[in-house]
Amino acid sequence: MGSTSSGREAGARDRDSEGRARNARPRDGLGRPLPYGASGVDRQPEGVVRTPEQTVAEAQELLDAGRPFHAHEVFEDAWKAGPDRERGLWRGLAQLAVGLTHSARGNVTGGARLLRRGAGAVDEWAADTGLPRPYGMDLAGVTAWARELAANVEADAAPVDAGRCAPTLRGAP
Structure with missing residues (x-):
């Protein structure tokens, strides 16, 4: 098998030791894959455990910087690591960030659908919890x-x- 110009073997897949895709390919600010060897934006590390306050602050910084795909990853960490009773909140916020990502990429149908789905999930969570x-x-x-x-x-x-x-997560008190 011949090498590609980036040094990767043609047909080789980027996998971790357990065979899961790592997807180390560089990405642009909206999370779109770039060619190997291109310079992209730093990716959010996955699986980071943050306090809820840290999650909100970091996600807001990313949203304000026009990086909703990366904010989605921060919300996803909270969804996966947080208490069960909060998963609907963080999942809904992640859907909103993905909806903004798709809208910025020009995917009208997907963007609008995910924005509405996320809004519904967040509304439902707030109604169920009274928070x-x-x-x-x-x-x-x-x-x-x-x-x-x-x-x-x-x-x-x-x-x-x-x-x-980008939304303002904390809004007016």
Whole structure:
């Protein structure tokens, strides 16, 4: 088998010692794969255990920087590592970040669908728990943002600027 210009064997797959895909390929700011050898943005480390406050702060920084794909990974860590009773919240927030990612990539249908699905999950979680402002987050404001952005994405049918369209998780007190 011949080598590619990046030094990888043609047809070789990037796997860890247990055979799971590592996907070490460089990515752009919206998480899209770039050619091997290209310079991409740093990826979020996976499996990091953060406090909920750290999760919100780090995700907000990434959202503000126009990196919703990376914010989704931070929310996903919280979803997987957090208490069972909070998984619906973090999963819904991860869906909102993925919805923004798809909207920024120009995937109108997928973006709007995930924004609405995430808003519904966050709304449902807040209703079930009676906690509209967990960890200082303004869940009503976040879900209103998501539904408005979904409508705008469908109406404009054009990619959005992820940094300019980012939600403010904590909103006004």
